[in-house]
Amino acid sequence: MPNGEERPISYASRSLTKAEVNYAQIEKEALGIVFGVRKFHQYLYERRFTLMTDHKPLVKIFGPKTNLPAMAAVRIHRWSVELCAYQYDIQYKRSEDHGNADMLSRLPDGQEQETEEEKVCFSYINDMPVSAADIAKETKKDQTLSKVLQFTLNGWPSHTEDTRLKPYFQRKEEITVDAGVLQWGIRVIIPATFRKQLLNELHENHLGINKTKAIARSYVYWPNLDDDIEAMIKD
Known part of the structure; x- marks a missing residue:
């Protein structure tokens, strides 16, 4: 006016x-x-x-x-x-x-249909040794990731002193949820339960530290992923 x-x-x-x-x-x-x-x-x-x-x-x-x-x-x-x-x-x-x-x-005036993007968003997870459903289930049980899940869905606090949460807090604007699975960008955030299994799968290819890191970074994330890969290969 x-x-x-x-x-x-x-x-x-x-x-x-x-x-x-x-x-x-x-x-x-x-x-x-x-x-x-x-x-x-x-x-x-x-x-x-x-x-x-x-x-x-x-x-x-x-x-x-x-x-x-x-x-x-x-x-x-x-x-x-x-x-x-x-x-x-x-x-x-x-x-x-x-x-x-x-x-x-x-008040809602109608509900839109799900897009094709939602229907195929997990296609790249299917090649993993664990399923999206398993990851979602363990995410809810994981002491740290269960909090990340709730914060991502309902809003993050202004700050956190929890050292386990800080790596996720620093990425809070880039973390999303699809069907209960946390993602950082297109990388799936893996619960602690499955990390050793995924590392073993990667190690079976015997690609060396750098190539193994590159592959892991393309698909999955958890704090200290690079360090865990180095320790696994050196052992």
Whole structure:
């Protein structure tokens, strides 16, 4: 408005798909932005507009001049590329300052179907000596990864003093969840139960330290992975 007052002109919402319910919190927040831009494409395309978000990390991730980290989730990269077609600024606004949010806007107006991406996202896990279902099951039992799973789904604390959590805390904006399996980028985060088994599988190829590390880094992650590979091969 001319006096600076903000007034909504339309509302839109939908429920999450079965796959989207398991997205990391940052992905759910990002999905909200992407959904809104897609919904109001006819009003936004080729016009300058401002995106307001109450999730501060998205200001950096979706900022027009931002370079996404290489290990950011694949779908975050895809959404960022999609938003490049629009002319926008993005600003952080605290939740309590979103006074024009309407209760009706939080009611779903329909549920989207799962995309092909969700259907095939675990195709590369099938070649592992353990299944995605086994990894998901052990992740819930793992003393550290069970906490990482909950934080990823529900939001991370502002800081942590737990040394076991710190490697994951440092990567919190890049960790996602699919069907109960934690991933850093496209790398599967392996529970402690299966790490020795995976190392033994890698060692059977007798590729040497450097090649073994390269293969492991392409598919899996856990703290001190490189050190564990070196110790295994030297033994």
